Amino acid sequence: MTENIFGVVGLFEDPAALLKAVPLVQSKRLGKLEAYTPYPVHGLPGVLGLSRSPLGGMVLVMGALGTLTAFLFQWWMNSVDYPLVVGGKDPSSWQAFVPIMFEVTVLFAAFTAGLGMLLLLNRLPDLWHPFLLSKSCAEVTRDKFALSIEAESGSLDVAAAQAILRQAGALSVEVVAFPAPASKVSLNALLALSAAGALTCALAGAGMYGAVKLFPVLPPMSHMLVQPRLDAQQRGMRPPVAGTVARGRMPYLGALGNPLPRTKAVLELGRKVFSNNCLICHGPLANGTPILTAAYGAKPANLQAKKFLSYTDGEIYHAIMHGKNAMPALGLGFTEDERWAVVHYVRALQRAQHAQDTDLP
Secondary structure: OEOOEEEEEEEEOOHHHHHHHHHHHHHHOOOEEEEEOOOOOOOHHHHHOOOOOOHHHHHHHHHHHHHHHHHHHHHHHHHHHOOOOOOOOOOOOHHHHHHHHHHHHHHHHHHHHHHHHHHHHOOOOOOOOHHHHOHHHHHHOOOOEEEEEEOEOOEEOHHHHHHHHHHOOOOEEEEEEOOOOOOOOOHHHHHHHHHHHHHHHHHHHHHHHHHHHHOOOOOOOOOHHHOOOOOOOOOOOOOOOOOOOOOOOOOOOOOOOOOOOOOHHHHHHHHHHHHHHOHHHHOOOOOOOOOOOHHHOOOOOOOOOHHHHOOOHHHHHHHHHHOEOOEOOOHHHOOHHHHHHHHHHHHHHHHHHOOOHHHOO
């Protein structure tokens, strides 16, 4: 009987030899039996008497919990807390929740599988496992299979364990001892390590701050305050297809015609708007003779000139909307009908100053 011995490890050539050896070694009841293999061996857990792993059930339960959690979160936010009606659909339509439900299900299941296997079932991290320091460990990580008789209650009959492993067909037998206890880390060493870590973080932060100041526009360095973003309640829609017209809005660029009919009421409206806003600069006849004094200084456009006679209604409308030369943009001060009515009235003034024989009764 020997103290401070972790166990006796025997190496086997293939899985079949390992499976054949387990019942023979197990019948001697010399200690706890454990197997180490480079890959899972079918039937080995049953031969060793290991119960089925509960990991699958854990993953199933937590995955279902993730699905339910994602559904409840989305249902609450979209149906109760901040209802959103999209395309006339019911805010609680579960079909729209499926992508997020799927992702949260995978998240819960993956974390459960990883952490459950490592922390709960395998009880890792175990950095001081004696088998890791053995020569057999290097062989098992390649192509050999190990069977270990490990000490129970602190004692093991090493000679009997070696004999039974050789009898079972082991290629080699190794006695593995417990590693020497790790020396305690002094308080000064811990403080020095903490100080070095804090200094490293401070230097890294200062270096990054200096780099951003020197190269502010190089990716991935960017300023949070000037990045492209959408404010709250602002719709981030894709731009419309070129040439499309919004519902309820009339296009005016190019050679598009005036949408209003040339009626007395429309001309009266155009004359009123022209008199109140345009006459002071362009003059009563729209010939560029203002009623202002010479102190005005600017030279308003002569709308009776040949250039403006060839303008389309859309071009005149555009000048009202966005301004031209010294003329400011005035379009937002009028309704759309008022702007088109002014265009009709300007056409009437131009026709009056350039009458043709066909205009006479």
